[in-house]
Structures are given as structure tokens and as C-alpha cells.
Amino acid sequence: MKYLCLGYLEPEKMDSRPKAEVDAVMGDCQPHLEELYKSGQVIIDAGLSLEAKCLRGANGKVRVIDGPFIETKEMIGSAFIIEARDMEEAIRVASLHPATQVGAGEQFGWGIEIRPIHYFEKRELEV
16 A cells, blocks of 8 residues: 655744754755665655645636645645555654654654555656
């Protein structure tokens, strides 16, 4: 089964820290990402930009709205899809992600949400 893993953070907490400190914490992430990838169960991993748009249908037209869209202090900063037998294995694999492994990430509100994917179709992009 495939699982969508969403990496959360609290941008205000990160923004309140000196850039050099945030860069150092982010540098600590790479070895943990390598361990996650070595599991062989990561299908795709993507870091997300702060820029976002929301599309909504309204009166037969598409309305474009600037974000943020959810009233929360957390935002999604990354998304990755993994393959696992069950939720227990998905938790084990996702726990390799820097959001749970880099201790300094706690001060930035880092966390992972795991959700089973009920439909997944892989399509090759034409370039």
C-alpha cells in the first residue's frame, strides 16, 4: 500500500531564529534523508514552497485564492509517498525523516502526518 506523508512546520518559529541557525539545522537533515531513501520505500519526495494558490469552483468558473488556506499555525513544508505493507511499517519508514530525527526540529514545530492512499496512478511525463 502507498502512504502520503506530509511534513509540517511552524514558519513563525523558524522565521524567528537567525538564518545561520536555521541553515545549520537544515544541514543536519541530509544524513537522515539518505537513510530514508536507503529504505528503498520512498516513491517520491518533494519540498514545498511557501507560495500557494487555492483553486475553487464558483458559479461555473475557477476562482484563484492566495494562501494560506487553513486557519492553523502549522503549514505543510514537504510531502513524500512511501510504499509499506501496513500503517505500522509506514510509521517505521516515515520516522526516518528529518522531521522526527533532527532534535532541533522540535523548536520549529516539525512533524509528520501519514495517510493511506486509496488511489495512485503513476504516469510518465512527456518532456
